[in-house]
Amino acid sequence: MKNWQKHLGLLIPLLVIVGIVVGVRLTDKPATREMFFTVLKAIALASSLNIILGYTGYVSFAHIVFFGIGGYVGFYFMSVHGWSLWLAMLMGGLAAGVLAFLLGRAILHLRGAYFALATIGVNAAVQAFITNFKPFGGPIGMTLNFKIYQQYGGAAQALEMSFYVLAALTLGVVVLSYAIRMSKFGLGLLAIREDEDAAEVMGVIAPNAKTWAYVFSAIFPGIIGTLFFFKNGNIEPHDAFPLASSIEMIVMVMLGGQGTVLGPILGATVYQRMRGSLLTSTIFKNIQLSVAGALLLLIVLFVPAGAIGWLRYRFPVLRRVLQ
Amino acid sequence: MILQVRGVTKQFGGLTAVSNVTYDLPEGQILGLIGPNGAGKTTLFNVINGVYPITSGQYFFRGQDITGLKTYHMARLGLARTHQIVKPLNELTVRENAMVGACFGHQGHNLSRAAQIADEVLEFVGLATRADQLAGNLNVAQKKRLEMARALASRPYLLLLDEVLAGLNPSEISAMLETIRQIQVQGVTIIMIEHVMHAIMNVSERIIVLNFGELIAEGTPEEIANNEQVIKAYLGDPKLAERLLRQEN
Numbered sequence: 001m002k003n004w005q006k007h008l009g010l011l012i013p014l015l016v017i018v019g020i021v022v023g024v025r026l027t028d029k030p031a032t033r034e035m036f037f038t039v040l041k042a043i044a045l046a047s048s049l050n051i052i053l054g055y056t057g058y059v060s061f062a063h064i065v066f067f068g069i070g071g072y073v074g075f076y077f078m079s080v081h082g083w084s085l086w087l088a089m090l091m092g093g094l095a096a097g098v099l100a101f102l103l104g105r106a107i108l109h110l111r112g113a114y115f116a117l118a119t120i121g122v123n124a125a126v127q128a129f130i131t132n133f134k135p136f137g138g139p140i141g142m143t144l145n146f147k148i149y150q151q152y153g154g155a156a157q158a159l160e161m162s163f164y165v166l167a168a169l170t171l172g173v174v175v176l177s178y179a180i181r182m183s184k185f186g187l188g189l190l191a192i193r194e195d196e197d198a199a200e201v202m203g204v205i206a207p208n209a210k211t212w213a214y215v216f217s218a219i220f221p222g223i224i225g226t227l228f229f230f231k232n233g234n235i236e237p238h239d240a241f242p243l244a245s246s247i248e249m250i251v252m253v254m255l256g257g258q259g260t261v262l263g264p265i266l267g268a269t270v271y272q273r274m275r276g277s278l279l280t281s282t283i284f285k286n287i288q289l290s291v292a293g294a295l296l297l298l299i300v301l302f303v304p305a306g307a308i309g310w311l312r313y314r315f316p317v318l319r320r321v322l323q
Numbered sequence: 324m325i326l327q328v329r330g331v332t333k334q335f336g337g338l339t340a341v342s343n344v345t346y347d348l349p350e351g352q353i354l355g356l357i358g359p360n361g362a363g364k365t366t367l368f369n370v371i372n373g374v375y376p377i378t379s380g381q382y383f384f385r386g387q388d389i390t391g392l393k394t395y396h397m398a399r400l401g402l403a404r405t406h407q408i409v410k411p412l413n414e415l416t417v418r419e420n421a422m423v424g425a426c427f428g429h430q431g432h433n434l435s436r437a438a439q440i441a442d443e444v445l446e447f448v449g450l451a452t453r454a455d456q457l458a459g460n461l462n463v464a465q466k467k468r469l470e471m472a473r474a475l476a477s478r479p480y481l482l483l484l485d486e487v488l489a490g491l492n493p494s495e496i497s498a499m500l501e502t503i504r505q506i507q508v509q510g511v512t513i514i515m516i517e518h519v520m521h522a523i524m525n526v527s528e529r530i531i532v533l534n535f536g537e538l539i540a541e542g543t544p545e546e547i548a549n550n551e552q553v554i555k556a557y558l559g560d561p562k563l564a565e566r567l568l569r570q571e572n
Contacts, residue, residue, distance in 0.1 A: 184426050184434050191423045194412035201372065201406075202473060203398030203427030259414075 007182075009323025013174045013265050017043070021167045033163050035276065037231075040163075042272045044170040044224055046252040046264035047177045051217040053250065054258035055186060056210055057193030058108070059116040062123030063221065063249055066096040068240030069126060070222025071229040072136055078230060079142050080135070084151070085165075089226045096222020097215050099126075104211035111196070120243070127241040141236035162231040166224065173220045178261045180216065181323060189213050193259070244289055248275075251292050254299045257306030261323045266307060271295075324383075325350040325481055325512045326371070331380030333363075333370050333536075340366040342536040343380070350480075353503070353513045355527030355544070357520075359556055363536040364516045365407055368483050371514075372404050373397045385480060401429035403479035405470035407486045407516070413459030417450055418442065420458050420469055421476040428477020437476070444476045448502060464495050468502075475506065482506065484515040488522055500526050524548065532556065 020040060024033045049063045074092030077083040083091075107118040131139050152158040180186040188209045191199035200206050229235040248271065256267025271292075278288040303310050312319050326348040333341040340363045348354055356364050369375045371382065373394035381390045384400055392400075403424070412420050421441035425432045432440060445451045448468040453461060458469060467487050474482055484503070488496050500522055507513055517523040523530065524544040532540040532547060534556040540547055547553055560566075 182434075184437075187419065187423060187426060187434065190415055190419070191412055194414055195410045197374075198406070198410035198412065199423065200393070200395045201374070201398060201404060201410075202423050203395050203429075203477065204423065205395045 007178075008320050009182075009261060010175070010178050012321065013178065013262055014171070016265055016269070017167060017171050017174065021164070024163065030159070033160070037163050037166060038276075039269055039272045040166050040170045041224060041228065042249075042252060042268035043265050044166070044173045045221055045249050046256070046268040047170075047173045047261075048217045048220045049249045050253050050258060050260075050264040051177060051180060051189075052210075052213050053217075053253055054260070054263070055180065055189040055193065056213045058210065058214075059250070060119050060214070060217070060246075061116040061250070062119045062243060062246045063217070064241060064243070064246040065119075065123045065126050066100060066218040066221040067225040067228070067245075068130070069099055069225070070096040071225030071235055071240050072130055073222075074226025075142055075144070075229045075235045076136060078148065078226075079144050082148070085227070085230050088230070089223045092226030093219045093223035096218040096225070100215045100218035101211060104214040108210045108214060109207065123241055123243060123246070127237055130240070131237045137235075139237060141234060141239075143234040144230070146233075159231060162227055165227055169220060169224055169227070174261065174265065176216065176220070177264075178323065180213075181261050185209065185212070190259070247296075248289075248292055251296045251299075254296060254304075254306055257308030257310070257312075260306070260308045260312070263306050263308040324348060325385055326514075327383040328371070329381040329383075331367075331370060331382060332378045333366055333375060334378045339536050341370060341377075341533075344533075344536075344538045346531060346538065346541070348481075348512065348514065350512050351507070351510065352529060353507050353515065353527045355523040355530035356514055356516045356533065357518075357523060357530060357547075358533035362533040362556075364533055365485055366536075367533065368404060368485055368514075368516065372402055372483060395427070398427065398477065399429050399431070401477075401480040402483070403428065403474035403477045403481070404483035405467070405474050405485055405487055407489070409463070409466040409470055411458035411461065411466050411469055413457065415458055416455055417445065417458050417461070417469060417472075418454040421445055421472045424473040424476035425478075428479065430478050440476050440478075441472075444472045447475065447505075448472045449498070463490055464492075467491070467499075471502070475511075479511060481512045481514070484513060484517075486516055486518065488517055488519045496522055 020036050024036050049060060052058050052060050070092035073095035074088035077088045077091050103122060107115060110118055130136055136142065149155040149158040152161055188204040191204050192206050192209060196206055252267040252271045253264045255271055256265065257263025275288060278284040278291055284291060299306065305313060308322055312322055324347045328344055328346045331341060331344050344367065358364050370377050373392050376391060383389065384402060389397060418441045421444050422437040425437035425440040442454065445454050448471050450465060450468055450472060453465065461469060471487060488499055491499060496519060503513065503526055527544060530544055530547045531538055532553050539556060540550045540553050
């Protein structure tokens, strides 16, 4: 087999992201760009969550906590210390990674529902802490001085730049997700997902593997948190830690197909587009989350493998392309 | 000696599942481990390969003190096992199942080498045609062979087989026994728990017997078959009726 053919599974994920960027570039309308900003963000968050949820089989029910903590830490360095976006994003990713590492050591020995419950507790605890943490502005949060955008060529340019930075980050997440899926480390994670006891008996050092999976799933949400709130201009506790977004992330992963590289990309795109039209419809605009809930119920009941999982199962010939 | 067990005891609360077991296992042997239900055989396996921490005692693997090591460290030292209740990685293919053994066993191969080893091992246990199927779709006999394949893919020094013959029909049993002999020929030391007596008598060089967690007998299959204590453990006291009659008179 030729070398590039082995990595056919990366082709569609890359095409989707490049397609979004080229499409936005061609239409050149800020509204379209902003819409696809949310789509890319959803793809990146869902693909990150998939590393712990889909590959390792641990339901992180409050994954948005890494987005929030990364956002807060990065924002703090930008607004208080005047750091550049790049260094701040680095700090945001680092903060999320360190939090995941510590949490992993503390709660990843819990299995099944207990781990999911613990993650919800963590989200609540971190949010409560931030709300009362004076250096981060307490309940009021923090605001960026508008002047900060000047070093990026003004506010409009900063907005546009954020889109391309996010596209690059999303590309990074997808390549990371694919690399893990195709690696020995990834095989160990899948073994843990299927039967943790059996995996350990075969020599998979589950405590370490799970912790690293959790860290890898947290770093990019942290970086993206910094970027998102940089673009937003201010940060508040309830914006940074919305539990509903965590659930939406899970819906996206499940919809597209947990444990596949392409699944979260497809799920995030479809869900985000659906959410957009629901929010603008007169009937659904206030109850769009209940649609997410119903959707999750239907997936779990009827297509637990998600769209890509189902396709892989039904059409084994597609397996090489649909990773 | 590949494995030295020194006074190993395992208690669960008030229950002593394994009591002060001492045994030395020379390299290259097939050792049978028998005993009535609940005698502590599987617990002894779980203790040897680090699934349960032991209450007291010590054990050595290839001269190294391995007391208190976790099961994944044991695997990486070259100790592999199969499970009495099979634990296939259902959503992975049969080949990927075996690859996990090769990747994370004591040789720690990379993925492409692991795939080669997996294919060799699947050929050896007779699952080569199933390599691309999901493990969850195998039948029980095939799942038992998969357990074996995963363990062998790690190229272990010592292999613990927990009732690999249970639930197999006579022709499957003789095929499996042949496989076990071939594994021994390759230089792997084997401890096997088994209830199929004619099979274990046939294949093991020595046998040890557990009853209520204690090692009550040790010897060749012939010695074990004629050991009074063993017969008592399995069938009850053969002279009990005689003694009761004498008491009445």
